[in-house]
Amino acid sequence: IQLTQSPSSLSASVGDRVTITCRASQGISTSLTWYQQKPGKAPKILIYETSTLQSGVPSRFSGSGSGTDFTLTISSLQPEDFATYYCQQVNSYPSTFGGGTKVEIK
């Protein structure tokens, strides 16, 4: 299953609402996980099962979707949110990641 993220990069300002999309090449129900990665660091899980916020993750992050189309939304971008975001499908093996979306400071 291929995952296509868009955009591959975006520039935004602190306080902006940001939406990242992840499209699967076939239906994966709600078996989608989102990660955040900062340079030189390991990824950090944000959301699993499409919309369930991992413990400790700020509520400005949210996820939605089902089937083939999914979104990660940051309601009000904060300085610490500038990073690269990846989706991962866990519906079937091999598991796969999207290509990533780099969120940069405008």
Next chain:
Amino acid sequence: EVQLVESGGGLVQPGRSLRLSCTASEFTFRHYAVSWVRQAPGKGLEWVGFIRPTIYGGTTEYDASVKGRFTISRDDSKSVVYLQMNSLKIEDTAVYYCARIFMATIPQPYYYGMDVWGQGTTVTVS
């Protein structure tokens, strides 16, 4: 502190082998599945494979790019997962991360995602 620590990375020639280790601490290791994920320089994340908990057979799944060359195994008595990499190729050059997978067990095993990650170990094939 719950953590995973990778070791065993380094410089290796094409065609040779290398074994990575992932040592867990401060959680009940045998209850968890563990994945390996890699990231080539300047590239995105790539799922390599994972091993199920021993209670679910300790079976493995692999990406097509490594199947037949890489083997994941675990030693619950030592809280360690291994990634044996044979017939290494230049394109295997990457930072390799191990990560704990959290899961549901009822009504059947379901693997949600990776909630604890190691710091990564670098493998250079050249």
